[in-house]
Amino acid sequence: DKANYRHFMAKEIHEQPEVVGHTLARYLDMGAERVALPAKLPFDFNDIQRISITACGTANYAGYIGKYWFERFARLPVEIDIASEFRYREAPLRKGDLAIFISQSGETADTLAALRYAKEQGLHTLSVVNVPTSTIARESEIVMPTLAGPEIGVASTKAFTCQLTVLAALAVAAGRARGELSEQDETRLVHGLIELPRLMAAALATEHQVERLARDIAKSQDVLYLGRGTSYPLALEGALKLKEISYIHAEGYAAGELKHGPIALIDEKMPVVVIAPYDRVFEKTVSNMQEVAARGGRIILITDAKGAEEATVESLVTIVMPDMDAAFTPLVYAIPAQLLAYHTAVVMGTDVDQPRNLAKSVTVE
Numbered sequence: 231d232k233a234n235y236r237h238f239m240a241k242e243i244h245e246q247p248e249v250v251g252h253t254l255a256r257y258l259d260m261g262a263e264r265v266a267l268p269a270k271l272p273f274d275f276n277d278i279q280r281i282s283i284t285a286c287g288t289a290n291y292a293g294y295i296g297k298y299w300f301e302r303f304a305r306l307p308v309e310i311d312i313a314s315e316f317r318y319r320e321a322p323l324r325k326g327d328l329a330i331f332i333s334q335s336g337e338t339a340d341t342l343a344a345l346r347y348a349k350e351q352g353l354h355t356l357s358v359v360n361v362p363t364s365t366i367a368r369e370s371e372i373v374m375p376t377l378a379g380p381e382i383g384v385a386s387t388k389a390f391t392c393q394l395t396v397l398a399a400l401a402v403a404a405g406r407a408r409g410e411l412s413e414q415d416e417t418r419l420v421h422g423l424i425e426l427p428r429l430m431a432a433a434l435a436t437e438h439q440v441e442r443l444a445r446d447i448a449k450s451q452d453v454l455y456l457g458r459g460t461s462y463p464l465a466l467e468g469a470l471k472l473k474e475i476s477y478i479h480a481e482g483y484a485a486g487e488l489k490h491g492p493i494a495l496i497d498e499k500m501p502v503v504v505i506a507p508y509d510r511v512f513e514k515t516v517s518n519m520q521e522v523a524a525r526g527g528r529i530i531l532i533t534d535a536k537g538a539e540e541a542t543v544e545s546l547v548t549i550v551m552p553d554m555d556a557a558f559t560p561l562v563y564a565i566p567a568q569l570l571a572y573h574t575a576v577v578m579g580t581d582v583d584q585p586r587n588l589a590k591s592v593t594v595e
């Protein structure tokens with residue numbers, strides 16, 4: 231049931247404050263302001279030397295953001311893999327380490343094969359899945375459910391932000407267990423998480439502005455997405471979302487990689503979506519924006535009020551996100567990226583919920 235929405239994707243984008251709220255309620259003790267995982271872990275984070283995260287597509291980008299969190303909060307090295315690569319490259323794995331698998335459907339063939347491989351190698355297996363009865367959930371040692379509810383639109387939206395929610399809670403738990411985060415750090419981060427539903431609702435309020443922008447983006451042949459830090463995997467996700475439902479070619483890049491090749495593409499016809507909250511790498515991203523502007527590239531800047539004020543570059547459009555804890559910006563900045571893909575596809579007249587050549591669950595390799 232699409233409620234009053236034209237497409238499931240629109241409904242699912244709008245459900246995010248609510249389903250992220252449900253997921254938070256499962257992973258946090260809101261009253262005590264502590265992380266409280268729904269399942270007891272059969273290992274101690276202090277015995278883990280390395281985490282391996284494996285998934286496909288959007289779930290892989292959620293894992294990539296999770297990597298930044300585990301490394302920053304818990305000082306735990308994380309390897310992030312695409313499931314189809316992980317399976318065959320025979321990575322050396324250490325018995326007793328932790329392997330995390332992320333999947334909305336819980337049926338993705340390559341992710342499932344990667345899970346079986348990790349199990350054989352004697353790793354602890356933890357899956358972040360949206361379908362609790364799925365094969366990946368059944369075969370994992372530990373299941374951390376995302377409470378996104380059924381996701382019907384082929385393009386993943388609410389499952390992605392719920393995956394991020396679970397990974398954030400896990401990373402904070404790991405940081406506490408390893409003594410890398412103090413009790414005050416945990417309280418501050420949990421506060422940041424609790425704020426997310428409200429902030430995501432504020433991000434949804436930019437929809438009309440994004441809708442106007444989409445009419446312009448729909449005329450483009452190619453779109454570049456740039457970001458640094460956790461905004462880098464989000465740039466990859468923004469580009470994936472646009473290409474899969476609007477069929478416009480899009481690429482995500484780490485902003486710092488621009489000058490190593492992709493800058494050659496930039497001309498007056500090229501929209502460049504820059505995802506840049508005012509954080510500790512903001513100034514660096516601004517200098518990359520200057521490189522784009524100097525070549526006539528049309529910049530769409532997604533930032534916050536402070537970023538909008540400090541960005542010394544002319545942008546075509548600036549989309550202003552609410553002020554928030556810098557750690558968790560991907561959950562909020564995902565929303566304008568999803569809305570931009572959605573409204574561009576609507577302008578193009580594509581089949582938004584059932585894009586050509588794609589299936590909701592990829593059970594073949």
Ligand code: F6R
Pocket residue numbers: 286287288289290332333334335336337338341384385386387470471474590591592
């Ligand atoms: C993108 C998308 C796909 C899936 C990928 C993994 O919008 O939907 O990239 O994220 O096929 O699927 P799951 O999460 O079911 O393993």
